[in-house]
Amino acid sequence: MxxxxxxxxxxxxxxxxxxxxxxxxxxxxxxxxxxxxxxxxxxxxxxxxxxxxxxxxxxxxxxxxxxxxxxxxxxxxxxxxxxxxxxxxxxxxxxxxxxxxxxxxxxxxxxKLLKIHLGQAILGGKRRYFHLMAGIGFDGDVISRTGQRMKKALGMVAYWLVAHVSLLKYPMTPFELSLEGEVHQGTFAVIGNASRYGGELHLTPKASVQEKCLDVCLFTSQQRWRYLLYLWGVLSGRHLRYPDVLYRKVQHLKVSSDCPVPIQLDGELIGQSPMEFASSSEGLLMVVP
The missing domain is CATH 3.40.50.10330 (Probable inorganic polyphosphate/atp-NAD kinase; domain 1)
Structure with a gap:
């Protein structure tokens, strides 16, 4: 046996x-x-x-x-x-x-086994793996406001309800991303190791768990109304066409900000900026269909 x-x-x-x-x-x-x-x-x-x-x-x-x-x-x-x-x-x-x-x-x-790629967050020399995504800014605020009891009772609906609160209350704090020689500002970024973000939302649609890199989708606007357009873009699969949305594939990136911004890994709040992220040389063996 x-x-x-x-x-x-x-x-x-x-x-x-x-x-x-x-x-x-x-x-x-x-x-x-x-x-x-x-x-x-x-x-x-x-x-x-x-x-x-x-x-x-x-x-x-x-x-x-x-x-x-x-x-x-x-x-x-x-x-x-x-x-x-x-x-x-x-x-x-x-x-x-x-x-x-x-x-x-x-x-x-x-x-039947498949080895999937992993990302890692680096803070103070300590590394933490993630298999799906990291989120910087707006969605970190959503995660911080969504309690376990609410998730248990409402499932995915809990995140949608809390997102409305964050849209009204989150200060849209700007941060800076250093992407292998490029520097950009934004208020929300997803670092995707997988194409799906949550449910059937595809914020990093070009990402794959079999590709040894990280996909970065950066939303740059500080205007709240613009986030409604971002949402429509994500739901319709057109957000990458927007001029204020940046998409890159990288091996390493850094986030910094004057005021701390919340950061989540795989849907769990882990800390605040500054932080680094990198493609991991390690993989995870998964049993697949």
Whole structure:
């Protein structure tokens, strides 16, 4: 039999993992010939895991739960089987993983693997991986205002509601991005490692988790009304045509500002500017269809 660690966030998404469902999933894994140990985590926490002598890490949760498990999975080079159970499940959408945990579990016996690229945020010499995106400015404010209880109750709707509040209250603080010799100012930037930003929103549509670079989409206007146009552009797939939207592919970038601006990684608030970002030489092995 192969061995696996089953990592789960009991409060992930709107439908927490019940003891009955957990037992059913573990029983299915046993039928697949997988001997399992379990561990509990919380979203966004970098989780200390002992993956020595493990053939597989199974993550039941959302993008935040996976985010916390990445350092150990990379360290031990153990493949990850994702059972999507979060609010938006962006990586599952990106990789075509079924968003039903039981159907996603059926991929385990096939063990088809894909190594995906990772980005990293660098602050004070400490590096932190991200698999989807980093957000600077406006969306960092949205994340900071969206509580876990609200996300649990409303799902994606919570972000849309809070975005209206941020549009009225966020000061649209300008920051400076240094992009490998170019310097630009903006009020909102997405550093994409994947094409999807949340749900089916594609802020960095040219990005791919298989490409070893980071895609930067910078929105430069400080005018609030302009953000309504940005939203329409994103929804219609035309935002890259706007003259005040900049798009670049880079290996490294820096953000700085006179006043601190909030920064999020994979949908979790991690700090404020200044900060650096870089393409990582490490990758994450994922079980895919």
């Amino acid at each position: 192969s061995t696996a660690l089953f990592l789960y966030n009991p409060a992930a998404g709107r439908f927490p993992l019940s003891e009955k469902r957990l037992k059913a999933l573990l029983r299915t894994l046993y039928d697949y010939g997988v001997r399992v140990e379990t561990a509990i985590t919380q979203p966004s926490q970098e989780t200390s895991l002992n993956l020595e002598n493990k053939d597989l890490l199974i993550v039941y949760g959302g993008d935040g739960t996976l985010h916390g498990a990445i350092p150990e999975a990379v360290k031990w080079q153990v493949p990850v089987a994702l059972l999507p159970a979060g609010t938006t499940n962006v990586l599952a959408r990106e990789l075509g993983i079924p968003r039903d945990p039981e159907r996603a579990l059926s991929l385990v016996p096939q063990r």
